[in-house]
Amino acid sequence: MADQPSAELLQALLALRERMAATPYGSGTALVHRFAQMLGKNPNTIYTWLRTYAGYRSGRKKRADAGTTVLPEETLHFIAAAKREGVRGNGKATLPTAVAMNIAHGNGIDVTLSESRINALMRQRRLDARAQQQARSHQVLRSLYPNHVHQIDPSLCLIYYTPRGQAIMRDEEFYKNKPASLDKVRLQVWRYVRYDHASGALDVRYYEALGENQHCLFEFLLHTWGQQPHRLSHGVPRLLLWDKGSANTSFAIRRLLDALGVEHRTHAPGHAWAKGGVEQGNNLVETHFESRLRFEPVDTVAQLNAAAAAWVRDFNANAITHVDCRVVRQSGQPMVRDALWQSILRHPGALLQLPERAVCQWFLGGREHTRVVRDLQISFAHPELGATAHYDLSPWAASLGNGQKLRVTPLLMQQGALRIEIDRPGAEALLVQVAPMRDFDDYGRPAHAPVLGQDYARAPVSASQQAAHALAQAAWGDGATPEHAERQRARQAKPFAERNGGRGLVAHSHLGQASLPTRLLPTAQPLHTPALQQQQRAGQASQVLSVPQAVRRLRQALGEHAPADLYGQLKARFPAGHVPLQWVEQSIAASSLVALDQQADWAVK
Structure with missing residues (x-):
């Protein structure tokens, strides 16, 4: 049926409504069914037409339990939440209601309604996927004057260049499931768009590169904030909104923005609407400018930028025949972008000139x-x-x-x-x-x-x-x-003397009192090296024992083999009372009195 019924059908609906009002209660249903049969329509459709175009009201009192359900809210929320978690990032719903009901049943949740009724309940309570996608309300924000807020967004352009000239990516050739097709494009063309939030003034520039990078963004900032002969808007903003991709790959750019006094903010992932102005700007560039290149190709990126500059000039000035380039806001009044930007004259200090290139480039050092x-x-x-x-x-x-x-x-x-x-x-x-x-x-x-000899200041x-x-x-x-501390140190005074009732600190007297575990250790083996043995012999030759010390040493070593008059023999042989230690050690090694007698002469000498 058309949006508005024909005059004949409208008259027939009005007549049907009058007949239904004149018949006894319950007889109107038969009239509707005969009317529907005559037109070949469903009776529900006739009731809809009657309510919409003929002002029909049944007069039936609304049920007291209307809008309620025997299904527990927890069950309905479980099904709706399961369906919400099955929504992809692109908005596609992957979990049917019937499958969610089956999962609920498998987890001990009773579902006593039909799939269609559950879908109706979710729509009534705005729990369905479509309602949830539109759940977030976006706050309208305003800026105070031109150049108060700029939005910048880079995006991959559909244009690329081959040795044969300009080419445009086609969906059937370069869609996401054919990444090999992108290998043919060695250098891609990136589009950088700047949007002034107050005036809606646009600027666009193209760069040929392997991907989004810091150098292209720097060149674009110099271009779009610098004064250009083809563009009215220019100058450094107070606030820059950009996406996390640009910010994360542009550490030096952030340093430059800090130096320029530009506050820069990024939107959260998946919240591109936060800078919807530049997103719409990208769409305007693609539909109002790049669409023209199919009919009048250019051969190089330089020619592409020259054509884009001419389009920016006319678009911001609303000077393109048959195309309304003005911006329309909530006030409903169409406004020329350049005229809005020119109002910067009423805001002293709003137009800030970009420093020269050499000064800005200093910040790209990256350190x-x-x-x-x-x-x-x-x-x-x-x-x-x-x-x-x-x-x-x-x-x-x-x-x-x-x-x-x-x-x-x-x-x-x-x-x-x-x-x-x-x-x-x-x-x-x-x-x-x-x-x-x-x-x-x-x-x-x-x-x-302070002046020496005249002023005193700490x-x-x-x-x-x-x-x-x-x-x-x-x-x-x-x-x-x-x-005072230096004077005390010079006097060798004890620091922390006031602690412990004037006794000072306990620094080491508490040591040696802790209980230590008993540990098993192996028996240490003597170390024998030629150098140690030589040193030991030299030391023994120069060491002497007294006669009593020598006697004790020999008796301990020889035991019962030691002579009874050992002390007398040693005293007779060493009248001075100095027994060489080396002699004692050699006598013990010999372990016999004969060895003692044989070595006596050597010892005397």
Whole structure:
């Protein structure tokens, strides 16, 4: 049936409604069935037409239990949740309701309704997959002025170039299940789109590369934020929204954005709607510009960018015949993008000029810059200043100490200022912006420094000095200063003397009292090396024993073989009372008195 019934059918429906109202209760059903049979329609369709176009109301009181069900809510939620978990990332539902009901039954959950009734209940309660896909409400956001917020998004273009010239990827040749087809494309063409959130002004640039990379993004930022002859909008924004792919592969770009003072944020994965402006911008570029290239191909990326620049110029100015390029917002009023961007004149300070290329390129070095604090100052060669400048950090002395390493980032368009990151224990790092020192006397020293012999001033107390005070008080008592601690050390005073009732610290007297386990060890074997044996012989030759010591040594070694008058024999042979140790050891080795007699002469000598 058409959206609006014909006049004849409408008159017939009105007449049917009047006849149904005039008949007794219950007789109207037969009238509807005869009317449906005459038209070859289902009676339910006739009832729908009557309600929609003839204002028919049955007058039947709504059931008291309407909208309720005997199926427990937990069962319905289980089935709906199972179906929701079966939805792919592309929105395709892979778990039919009947299968979810079977899984519920297999897990001891009774399902007493039919599949169609359960589907109806899920739709009524907005538990079905379609309702859940639309569950998130998107908050409309606004920006304050042109160049307040920019959105940037790179995407792979359908255009690529071969030795034969321009070609366009076709779905039947380059769909996802044929990755081998992409091997024919050595260098792909990437499209970078910039969208100004306030005015809707667009910019697009193409780059030929193997993939999304840092160099292309840097070149695009220089192009889109720099002033171009074909484009009205330009300048550095306050806030940049981009996806995680761009941010994760562009560490140096993030350093450049920090230096420019641009706050950059990424949206969560799967939330591309957060920067829907640039997503729509990609669609506009593809449908309003790239669609033209099929009819008028270009041979190189340079020619492609020249054509894109001409399209950007006319599109933002709404100067394309038969094409309404204006942006329409919730107000419903169509507005020209360039005219909206030109309102930046009413916002002083909103238009920020991009620094020259050499200065911006300095940040692509990719390394982190650190400086060491000396007397609460650091020095840094700022790329914009072209010379080394000094920066006074005394206002943050409480978080600093000499020798502390700081991470620094030069800021552009800030007269040589630095952004300095100061680590703090147990807290987030402190971010401060510091301008270079500029006031100096004729001799190159700071003009605010105290004059010798006239002014007296103490340097601010640093974090290291605060720690030194704390250590002095811990070791030498309350009220102690680092100077007092030095005097006490010079006097060899005992630190921590106030502990343990004035007895001082127990440092070693508590040692040796712990119970140790008994451990089994092997018997150590004597070590014999030529060097040790030579040293032992030399030592024995120079060592002597007294006569009593020699007697005890021999009796222990010889036992019952030792002569009874051993002491007299030794005393007679060594009247001076000095018995060579080597002689004793050799006598023991011989183990006989004969050996003693034979060696006596040698020993006397």
